[in-house]
Amino acid sequence: xxxxxxxxxxxxxxxxxxxxxxxxxxxxxxxxxxxxxxxxxxxxxxxxxxxxxxxxxxxxxxxxxxxxxxxxxxxxxxxxxxxxxxxxxxxxxxxxxxxxxxxxxxxxxxxxxxxxxxxxxxxxxxxxxxxxxxxxxxxxxxxxxxxxxxxxxxxxxxxxxxxxxxxxxxxxxxxxxxxxxxxxxxxxxxxxxxxxxxxxxxxxxxxxxxxxxxxxxxxxxxxxxxxxxxxxxxxxxxxxxxxxxxxxxxxxxxxxxxxxxxxxxxxxxxxxxxxxxxxxxxxxxxxxxxxxxxxxxxxxxxxxxxxxxxxxxxxxxxxxxxxxxxxxxxxxxxxxxxxxxxxxxxxxxxxxxxxxxxxxxxxxxxxxxxxxxxx
Amino acid sequence: xxxxxxxxxxxxxxxxxxxxxxxxxxxxxxxxxxxxxxxxxxxxxxxxxxxxxxxxxxxxxxxxxxxxxxxxxxxxxxxxxxxxxxxxxxxxxxxxxxxxxxxxxxxxxxxxxxxxxxxxxxxxxxxxxxxxxxxxxxxxxxxxxxxxxxxxxxxxxxxxxxxxxxxxxxxxxxxxxxxxxxxxxxxxxxxxxxxxxxxxxxxxxxxxxxxxxxxxxxxxxxxxxxxxxxxxxxxxxxxxxxxxxxxxxxxxxxxxxxxxxxxxxxxxxxxxxxxxxxxxxxxxxxxxxxxxxxxxxxxxxxxxxxxxx
Numbered sequence: 238x239x240x241x242x243x244x245x246x247x248x249x250x251x252x253x254x255x256x257x258x259x260x261x262x263x264x265x266x267x268x269x270x271x272x273x274x275x276x277x278x279x280x281x282x283x284x285x286x287x288x289x290x291x292x293x294x295x296x297x298x299x300x301x302x303x304x305x306x307x308x309x310x311x312x313x314x315x316x317x318x319x320x321x322x323x324x325x326x327x328x329x330x331x332x333x334x335x336x337x338x339x340x341x342x343x344x345x346x347x348x349x350x351x352x353x354x355x356x357x358x359x360x361x362x363x364x365x366x367x368x369x370x371x372x373x374x375x376x377x378x379x380x381x382x383x384x385x386x387x388x389x390x391x392x393x394x395x396x397x398x399x400x401x402x403x404x405x406x407x408x409x410x411x412x413x414x415x416x417x418x419x420x421x422x423x424x425x426x427x428x429x430x431x432x433x434x435x436x437x438x439x440x441x442x443x444x445x446x447x448x449x450x451x452x453x454x455x456x457x458x459x460x461x462x463x464x465x466x467x468x469x470x471x472x473x474x475x476x477x478x479x480x481x482x483x484x485x486x487x488x489x490x491x492x493x494x495x496x497x498x499x500x501x502x503x504x505x506x507x508x509x510x511x512x513x514x515x516x517x518x519x520x521x522x523x524x525x526x527x528x529x530x531x532x533x534x535x536x537x538x539x540x541x542x543x544x545x546x547x548x549x550x551x552x553x554x555x556x557x558x559x560x561x562x563x564x565x566x567x568x569x570x571x572x573x574x575x576x577x578x579x580x581x582x583x584x585x586x587x588x589x590x591x592x593x594x595x596x597x598x599x600x601x602x603x604x605x606x607x608x609x610x611x612x
Numbered sequence: 613x614x615x616x617x618x619x620x621x622x623x624x625x626x627x628x629x630x631x632x633x634x635x636x637x638x639x640x641x642x643x644x645x646x647x648x649x650x651x652x653x654x655x656x657x658x659x660x661x662x663x664x665x666x667x668x669x670x671x672x673x674x675x676x677x678x679x680x681x682x683x684x685x686x687x688x689x690x691x692x693x694x695x696x697x698x699x700x701x702x703x704x705x706x707x708x709x710x711x712x713x714x715x716x717x718x719x720x721x722x723x724x725x726x727x728x729x730x731x732x733x734x735x736x737x738x739x740x741x742x743x744x745x746x747x748x749x750x751x752x753x754x755x756x757x758x759x760x761x762x763x764x765x766x767x768x769x770x771x772x773x774x775x776x777x778x779x780x781x782x783x784x785x786x787x788x789x790x791x792x793x794x795x796x797x798x799x800x801x802x803x804x805x806x807x808x809x810x811x812x813x814x815x816x817x818x819x820x821x822x823x824x825x826x827x828x829x830x831x832x833x834x835x836x837x838x839x840x841x842x843x844x845x846x847x848x849x850x851x852x853x854x855x856x857x858x859x860x861x862x863x864x865x866x867x868x869x870x871x872x873x874x875x876x877x878x879x880x881x882x883x884x885x886x887x888x889x890x891x892x893x894x895x896x897x898x899x900x901x902x903x904x905x906x907x908x909x910x911x912x913x914x915x916x917x918x919x920x921x
Binding site: 366385386391395399402403406407408409426429430431432433483484485486487488489491494496539542543544547550 | 810834885915
């Protein structure tokens, strides 16, 4: 009997029970989505805050504030405000004060208003992902909303414990705001690469100085005195090699750089026995006292890596072959006359401008299934 | 026919009244393929962990007979290993002091066979993202951990974030497939000779224990790379490593047990989309007598039931 009733219940048309209220004869009158973020003509911080203000002013009871905050968090990148603490504060301000504070131990223990607490935690997490550090004002706001026993407060305190510890940990300092100018960015990158040798001089040249150049662009080139000497000592019959482009990341910015690499000097093998006293040589000299003060001829420098001697590092505006040719000519002009007699080989992979990054998401499951079915 | 109706009914419920209890009971009663989207949101079982892999099992199931056959094949090598172990126990005296300032290499990637002690994983392995990575020999003859990090999230409605690549050493073991641990108690500094691309990487030291509560304990620290063609030597004291479980930093921090290390790994997940290259010459250990810090992170006394909950 019960089965019969249930079967009848299930067999009756669901549209009769559920859809009737929403159905309309005219399709234009059906429910549409209102998205205040979408309708903004300009996407910037002012308009973003305007939408938040609009939501606050629309309804005293602020119905749907959790949904609004989630929608607003998802739109942050679009408006370019994902790194702005003020905007996050404005979103926290949307939550009502006092209502979510637990009043007894049971409420405190069993997560009072879980949706709202989770929403605030997700907001804090997005701040963390975007490397935005909260401040004490934010703490006060969260205390007023959730009370000292709230989960968002715990998240906040954890953030305030860890984030300052890791904020300035990197041994290679980068300014808060990376420069927009590509030349300045390339200079920062080359500075970072050549920080191994404090003697390195970084120079910015224009390729227009070379008459034969086709690309009119800039070259950021770095060379130290030691590298100049190493280049001068290169054998003239063995070619130097220009290698690249290699990537260096400055936060999310990528800079392409190129290397001029020479041969490694032959290792000098010292087979003399230091304990053999039968034939003691006169010491070569103690600087300032006796003998000559020149340093020994072979000296292991940092530039002599095991895959070649790095003679110079550069980044150019276009990363093209022609601009690299101009770089070699400019190196020759400024202090490396030997380059006119040493051949240089360019072993470059395809210029980076010809690379394409796949934009669309490859379908994961469907394509695999299709392939399997074909097999 | 009735099933069909039931499904439309479920759809109605899904769209109009998101009642989780009802949805769950309904999914139990019908066995149609698309009960899956009803269970939106990740479900966590917080009482215990059922497997060390945490649901990412990739092992092939083989029959008991096949298992037995494989076991017999490996018996000879295992016995050899056991013989070596006994020999070592009798002959060698344990090392009591590490030479200060000298680096003892654990892994030196100078030939292709040395790379086999590491495995790589990335999110595309389990259809959870689009990153790719591998650990090969570089043109300079060193280990090269490289790939493409992609933070795009697959549109399956389940995954919120994506983008990681990782390499991890294989579990150290004794004869007869007994799990062993690295004993690093003589040392206090991790030394890496690397050549990176300016990105920051994460060093992971796993200390899995017997109980499931420790299976996901990994001690982390950041490895900053300079970038460029010059090699750099990074020395990181053990005291700096912070405890995380499943990637979340824990409130109650301790330094790791130096004699209970099970895995060492490096991962790349800095949310920057693009290619990454990390060339590694060696990973070693050093005893630095001037470093007498026990643990780098101070702990505070808080109200009851705030920390560790």
